Amino acid sequence: MPEINKQQAEEFLSNISKEDNVAIIHHDDGDGVCSGIILNEHCIKQGATTKTFTYHLSKTKLSELDLSAFNKIIITDVSVKAIQEDIKSIKNTQIFVTDHHPKYDLPNDVLYFPTTAEGYIPSSRTAYELTGIKKWLALIGVIADSGNLYKENDNFIKETLEELNLTLEEFQKKYSHIFSDTIVYFADTPEKIFPILAEINSLHDIEKLQKYAKVIEEEIQKHVKGYKANKEKIGNINLYQFEPKFQVKGIVAAILSRGNQEETFIFFSQKDSDPNLLGISARDQSPNANLPKLLEAATKDLENSNCGGHPRASGGQIQTKDLEKFKNNLKDYIQKQP
Template sequence: MNKFEKYMSFVEEINAKDRVVLCFDQDGDGIPATVLMLKAFQRLKIDNIHWVPFQRGNRIHVAEEILAWNPSHVIFLDVAAEMYHELMGKLVNRKVMVIDHHETNDPFEGVTVLKPQSIGFEESNQYCTAKLVYDYMSNFVDLEDVSWITAVGIISDMGQKTWGEFLREILKHHNFEIKEDWYDTVPGKIAQIINSATSVNPIRTEEAIAMLVNSTPKEILKSPLAELNNDINAEIAKQMAEPVASFHDGLLNIQVIKDPSYSIGGVVSNKRSVAELNKAFITITVFGAKLKVSARSQEYKVPMNKLLKQSIKDFKNANAGGHDPASGAALPTKYLDKFKKNLVEVFGELLQLNTAS
């Protein structure tokens, strides 16, 4: 039996007269997932497709943008939309599907939700949305010629540990050189370029999508976004050279980045965590009145999502979410000192709890 069988009807019932809106997370997984879905629908000759970037802090505005297209179908990609009941309530008269790999509880009724767990894959943080879309939509069309886009999503979302053999097959198929560091491969370099597009203000999502849809890998590596990537790498190197504050015998490390040229906190925390697998790295980036937080830990002794959620629970206008090894948060800058104190306290509590168990 096809593991996707119970989800096939959603796409099967879409016809050329329907209007579909894709709503996606603006990152290195959500963007490739969206492009794969766009290409699949093109091959199915379903052309009335529109897209709306997701904004966690402005979800009702997102709903308004979706409804402005008067869609018959809405597909959320790399967004656990089923947990946002107010957002879902605005879409009750539409057919809605969520394709995502974030664990949630209390899903909104009447929504088709496809998660890795739905097809028997329990470690959801390793099954990125781009791979899930590729596997699902391959039931309808052949996507092997654009499988390199799937590799971009996997590498961007740190899934190479699980999908190493799959990635090697993609590299061989497209005649890409296999490198020891996945980020040095062609899809890895493109992943960095896509992440660069989402690290600037304003975010250059539209340009990134157009590039993946219309350009060859060789063209992407020579694109204006590739030049931007060079500037961002210089900023990353600068922040990597800065010291971090360490706690709990070095297991928790916190770095505050003030008003950087680019939003590179996620890359910095990720690079540090890959270099020291047993430690947790938190970057707190100050953007005026707002803080953007990235938490990473490859061998998570403490779940990063729990750490951030518990550390912001008493703050107004704050939100957090993600996976055990990788999570993010946003909150007002006025809470910076209290937030750092909470991180240290909560980390200690969770560490003790996990050690005892």
């Protein structure tokens, strides 16, 4: 079954029972964590035994996870491109995949529920709409994944905010930023974050996370100031290399890009997993942005490079020694544009 519809996805989830051992594999970002929490809670309510696994795009392999005890596996917010081959290593298990990244073929026995036909629908919203659990948490996930920049989420956001009697700005300041900052705080120890966040049962409970968020906010503001003093510019593309103590590269890029929707922001920092590699975070809030195309051109012919993502938010990696080649590729790309 190459793809399933919403009704079939709901049927799979409603049929989960106390007879099932379910593994929930979720991306390590805000949308992935929120959707993972929602789907995990649903399975527990259905009586199933569950275990969660955090998926890091450049580190995790499905074939290396111990999934032998599970008869059902749920994968949420993980790029299908990343697991397209690796998923074939899982045998004799019912697998359900839901995701909003570009579609790729999966084995016919995988229940695949992509949402790309509806536009940019973060997986946390999908998890809520399939289960009816924690709508406020789904909104946090949507905002964490920049879903508020896409009109297809307008009605969901407006409806949820009206129910909460909050503006988007109030919700972000009081709740979603704190939640997302906490995920960043525990980025190097993801096994610790899920139990903490799974115990947050209301917006009021988010206040408990303030001690983690405060540390991250200080780190973010430090590097916003650093960018303004040390940025480099190629055409309308702003580049900045820095070494944060926490994984705030994408957040800093997002903050600065929201304040300037006419330009592109590409930030680099050394990867913890390999000092010879630079991680890339790119942001562009223009309606016509196509960051995957831009990064593909910039990383062309660079050894050990990769890139991908969404039109307005993408990432990748290059070898540290290839940074100047990356910049030269950018210059060539800009010159070829009409």
